[in-house]
Amino acid sequence: MKFLILLMFSASAYSQSCVVVKGGKESSFDGKSVDGLSIEKKSLNNLNKAFPALSVQEKVFSGSIQTCLNCDDNYVKCK
């Protein structure tokens, strides 16, 4: 039972996979900083859930970082 709970917890913790798209390449997002990056709008809630310490929603609603709908480069998206 404990193993099952642990498995469920692990699955939920790692269900948010976020990447940085830069120069046409995708690399894993480490969650340390969003400086210089836009956030794909539909990924906003997932990014906030995956990295609460980043305070991404605060930064978006304070105008510190931008969201993008049709992102072309230099942005974060979560699957």
Place this chain on the structure above:
Amino acid sequence: MLSTTVKKSLAGLAIISVGNVFAQDVNLNGFASAHVTQKLGGDSSPEYYNQNSSPNFYNYTKFGLNISSNLSEKWTVASQVLVRGNKQTPGSELPQWGMYANWAFVAYKPQDNWRIRLGRQLFPAWLVSEYIDVGYMYPWTEVPHAVYDMAPFKSLNGVSTDYTFTLDSGAKLGVMFFGGQEYITVPLAEGGNETNSYGNVLGTEVSLVTGGHKLRLMTAQYNISSTNDGKTYTDNRNTTYIAGYKYDQNNWMVYSEAGLREGGNGSTVLQADTPDMKRDRIYNRRVLGGYLTAGYWFGNYLPHVTASSATFDTGSTEGTQDMYSLGLNCKVAPNIMMKTSLGYSISRDGNAHMDNEGDSTTAVTGFDMIF
């Protein structure tokens, strides 16, 4: 006076800038709140509720839109437009609805951790200054008046620059300098208007963010000049100090701020207000206030308690107003928060911005959302 050539050049620049904005992707992020406030009992009422015994549907009801665009990798334009109910027209029972520009600035980032903003921007006085109208982002149905009524304006026209240092531990140390001015016209209950100008605003903010903790200190100075019935009153160099702490991680949530505002020489009593946040405030020379909020997330439910106190030392209104509130928030969707709170206010040693020396119990309920 600007010459005609300069004016034409500025107009041309504005048209080109607007053209550039629409040539780029325009980002929209919105927020909305709908609240109803009901006085339940007591022989007094805090001025900021601006209500009688009837339910008030507009005190904290609002709709806002952030509009922004990246002009290039380093240049951004951003604005926030807010629609909300304001004070009642003198003698009328109906609310006035108005649209306000909280921000309209151009930002330049020479480096990822260095930003310069020029234009209309939010006065960075408090912990939640930068999203003060986005109710979804903070736990209360309304920001605690003991500290958030301490400055008479929340936006300023000017310039700011902020730089963020990343320390070896991973903590972020931010330093901001800002300056500007603000003008506010307040309708008076007896008719007419009072025009308040807040000039030579100069201030600095230092913040430290590590893990779920945020600690910040802010100090600002500004001159006040007020024109009422053809007379002008001035109060040079008001000073405001505000310290804040926030912890919001691992289910626990704590917010606390304390502040002191002191008037300068030649101080007079002012009828200060912001267009949408405060109501009929008699401004005092010295205000000392603070609050503490604590809560715990049980899944999607956040029960929280707040205790606050503000002491008004001089002016036509004196005394201390204490307030205690219980709140329950429920996240009904990833972007929608239902909130209910029950507040008890009591004044002592004077009216302390209540209708009279006494107490009041008020309930507020509604929702806040972002989209």
